[in-house]
Amino acid sequence: MSVQHQALAARTAAQTLATATRAQKDAALHAMADALSKAETAVLEANALDVARAEQAGMSAAIVDRLRLTADRVAGMVDGLRDVAALPDPVGDVVRGWTNANGVEVRQVRVPFGVVGMIYEARPNVTADAAGLCLKSGNAVLLRGSSSAADSNAAVVEALRDGLADAGLPADAVQLVPGPREVTDELMAARGLVDVLIPRGGAGLIDHVVRHSVVPVIETGVGNCHLYVDASADPATALAILLNAKTQRPSVCNAVETLLVHADAAPRFLPDALAALADAGVTVHGDEATSSYGPGVVPAVQEDWDTEYLSLDLAARVVNSLDEAIGHVRDHSTGHSETIVTDSASAAQRFTAEVDAAAVLVNASSRFVDGGEFGFGAEIGISTQKLHARGPMGLPEMTSTKYVVTGSGQVR
Amino acid sequence: MSVQHQALAARTAAQTLATATRAQKDAALHAMADALSKAETAVLEANALDVARAEQAGMSAAIVDRLRLTADRVAGMVDGLRDVAALPDPVGDVVRGWTNANGVEVRQVRVPFGVVGMIYEARPNVTADAAGLCLKSGNAVLLRGSSSAADSNAAVVEALRDGLADAGLPADAVQLVPGPREVTDELMAARGLVDVLIPRGGAGLIDHVVRHSVVPVIETGVGNCHLYVDASADPATALAILLNAKTQRPSVCNAVETLLVHADAAPRFLPDALAALADAGVTVHGDEATSSYGPGVVPAVQEDWDTEYLSLDLAARVVNSLDEAIGHVRDHSTGHSETIVTDSASAAQRFTAEVDAAAVLVNASSRFVDGGEFGFGAEIGISTQKLHARGPMGLPEMTSTKYVVTGSGQVR
Incomplete structure (x- = not known):
């Protein structure tokens, strides 16, 4: 037929x-x-x-x-x-x-x-x-x-x-x-x-x-999702969210694929984060600044910023400002779920207003962007x-x- | 540029x-x-x-x-x-x-x-x-x-x-x-x-x-809109709505293009309607049954049922049942605005439930399907x-x- x-x-x-x-x-x-x-x-x-x-x-x-x-x-x-x-x-x-x-x-x-x-x-x-x-x-x-x-x-x-x-x-x-x-x-x-x-x-x-x-x-599902750790982020909160969003179920579209870290947060966040990611079996594809905070970082190439790995891989970059983070997300986002971890109300406000995606998250795992988690049944x-x-x-x-x-x- | x-x-x-x-x-x-x-x-x-x-x-x-x-x-x-x-x-x-x-x-x-x-x-x-x-x-x-x-x-x-x-x-x-x-x-x-x-x-x-x-x-605007005069319709109400929907502004997408009349309503509705349409300068392209109720009806050809005239032309057909009317609308509607004139609650209920269009109207002119009329400003x-x-x-x-x-x- x-x-x-x-x-x-x-x-x-x-x-x-x-x-x-x-x-x-x-x-x-x-x-x-x-x-x-x-x-x-x-x-x-x-x-x-x-x-x-x-x-x-x-x-x-x-x-x-x-x-x-x-x-x-x-x-x-x-x-x-x-x-x-x-x-x-x-x-x-x-x-x-x-x-x-x-x-x-x-x-x-x-x-x-x-x-x-x-x-x-x-x-x-x-x-x-x-x-x-x-x-x-x-x-x-x-x-x-x-x-x-x-x-x-x-x-x-x-x-x-x-x-x-x-x-x-x-x-x-x-x-x-x-x-x-x-x-x-x-x-x-x-x-x-x-x-x-x-x-x-x-x-x-x-x-x-x-x-x-x-x-x-109706276009569904491709998620090159970013997690941005702002200058004012609590490192423990950022790490918990990062590990959850990357490793809890890496094969799904709301898993995080790229980590962006503000340069001011990097010294107190990245050494522990890189160690924890390595423990969890995650391969980090980082820029030079990222690799200066720990061993085992694979050099990132241009295409890493646009890759939805759906695996235990993570692109990582250190940025110098919120503007640079928002600019990176704008250039590489597939418009699925984008996260900021911050204690700054103004940074959260700017990120949620200026990032254009189906979901923007503040201090929560992108794994919550899901019909079941939203209560849709x-x-x-x-x-x-x-x-x-x-x-x-x-x-x-x-x-x-x-x-x-x-x-x-x-x-x- | x-x-x-x-x-x-x-x-x-x-x-x-x-x-x-x-x-x-x-x-x-x-x-x-x-x-x-x-x-x-x-x-x-x-x-x-x-x-x-x-x-x-x-x-x-x-x-x-x-x-x-x-x-x-x-x-x-x-x-x-x-x-x-x-x-x-x-x-x-x-x-x-x-x-x-x-x-x-x-x-x-x-x-x-x-x-x-x-x-x-x-x-x-x-x-x-x-x-x-x-x-x-x-x-x-x-x-x-x-x-x-x-x-x-x-x-x-x-x-x-x-x-x-x-x-x-x-x-x-x-x-x-x-x-x-x-x-x-x-x-x-x-x-x-x-x-x-x-x-x-x-x-x-x-x-x-x-x-x-x-x-x-976003697809807009093509309106091959139908007006169905049900067996139980009040002839005066039906005529007022028909004249308004056809002649108040014939060049717009919510104007009526095809009239369907239940055979039981035809003898008490069509003679006056055809005379009033002629007075208003409307050319009726009708089936044989329609033309039996008055002079000046141009024989309808197949393509009349699919024509959005946007002019003082109207296709017209006599149907034997509500089912036939709904079937005609299903076959020829562009999904814009479809109207029933009826005093039967069950006929109104069936028409609004079974006709698939942006707007379905009961006892009102399709000219109301408009952002201004809806109060959208x-x-x-x-x-x-x-x-x-x-x-x-x-x-x-x-x-x-x-x-x-x-x-x-x-x-x-």
Whole structure:
């Protein structure tokens, strides 16, 4: 079936979802969870095929690990669907409303987008997570997963569609989009059929989609995040935040990639920091000034300032002023999460006002920039663009709005 | 100067605007108004050159009229700038905020986009309107007007830049982007330099920008708007709304283009309606059933259902059910403003729930779908897309948001 046919079927399903009640959608989410739970063996068998293929192809251990499902990971997907059922339904929320002088009532109401396209990489759990969030927000979803996870995704989607049908909602609300690379191009060209595309994955994937899609895109996730230790920073606070933001989970987009240290703070901060980073297994790629504060610093090259390592590597530079720090962030930030550690109210004020990013943090770990930590209950991704949604995206960010205007015959 | 150089200068200006206070911006808007007022003679002389060129080129009277400035129209632009100064500043508004269990404070705050690109057609007043709205919302603006208005736009922008400089804000916050057609392509390719493009004009222009821009776009304005007269509609109410929505200002995007009439309502509605439309100078392009209710109906062809006439023309069709009406709207709507006239609560409920558009209206004229009528004080355009903003766009819709996260050393 072509992408166009799939998208048309999704649009029809979306019309049903748009007027489905919360009770219907929650029942469907539980039915999807039940069906996925029952299909555990089939899903694990399908996943074993994907894993074997990846190992034969010589893929890295990290990729194979992301691909691998276990009984625990399937249970996590099942629980995720039930968690989404427990979240409030954004559809129908009145964002604002008023009555005009002539008695015409205006209400801005949340409505689903319609059809969402997800383009994503190895992890098969994204398949269930995205399907759950899209269904709850009243959207049909076209899931374009990685070919490396083709068997796992097919097994998961089959279960989810069974659940939808059990609950009396259209199975075509959740569809896997299989096929060769050209299929992704067709999805990106399906303007008018697909309402929004959300790419999730590495910088290369996201950049490709953003540059080639005619369908509107929500850009997610690339985080070249900076931590700036200001002249007035408490060294112990700065070190705790640095270690947490760099090492607690280095593979995620809100991990810190570059450390900037004010020259006045460097003597009392960097010697201990470099030792602690070395203890934690972090390789520091530093400028000359940084390397003067401790052993083992690898000389930084220009590209280090623009690298999202996603590993136990850290670029580091000593700056002479807050202006120099803000200038460095402006030149190299991907607009995700930028942190200042400081005891100066004026420095904090300037940093938060002048740094342009989805999140700016003062004296807190950038690891808090996350839908779960923000209390959203679930997250479809972290937007690094300025249109529509910026930062962690929960269910309300998966909706548009519609003005409902009600009168009794008024004209202009 | 290349588009890239202009965009870089705009980015630098935008950094200043992002932290400018409301008082600074309002003072600049008044200085721009003063400068434009003083430049009235120069602007009218420049406009006379544009008008003469357009007349020589044999452009239509409608286009020449849109192009022509008068002392009154210049005064309207001046007043518009002062009106924008009087509007609340959206920048810095806290959209929502909370404190996490660990004491970390999260605030979602409105911030400017940065650099906005406007691509628009003949009317030179858009130049001043867009500059005012962008400045107030803290955005630098690159104005890509029509070549037919080149002299007028240059004179207006020169005055606005003088005003900015008088007020101590960077003149490069408002720049005209001159040059051949290729310049528009450069603007659409300036991802990372330009934050958002807003095309305003005909369907051809908007479609071209939407399909070719790598910069995120806010789609505005094409309105193939329907008015459905339900079986239970009061004929007098329906006729008043129809005449207003079709004839009060037929050249605008919220004017009605297609009339759908339930077969049960047709005998008591269409004879009077066709007579009244004829009296108002409206040409009705109707299906066979419609033409059976009165003389002078031109047979509708397939493309009438998809035509945004923007003139005293109206497509008309008799339908047998609410479902058929909703189906017709789904097949032909551009998602702008769709109206039902009915006395049935259930029909109104179904129509507003099932029709997917920026605005759905019950018993009121679609001419109310307008930033001014909505009380926004000013309008940059009417978005017909689902991402970011949908419907009339005021100052808040010209902003993005940023999460400001403040802690006292918290880590995960």
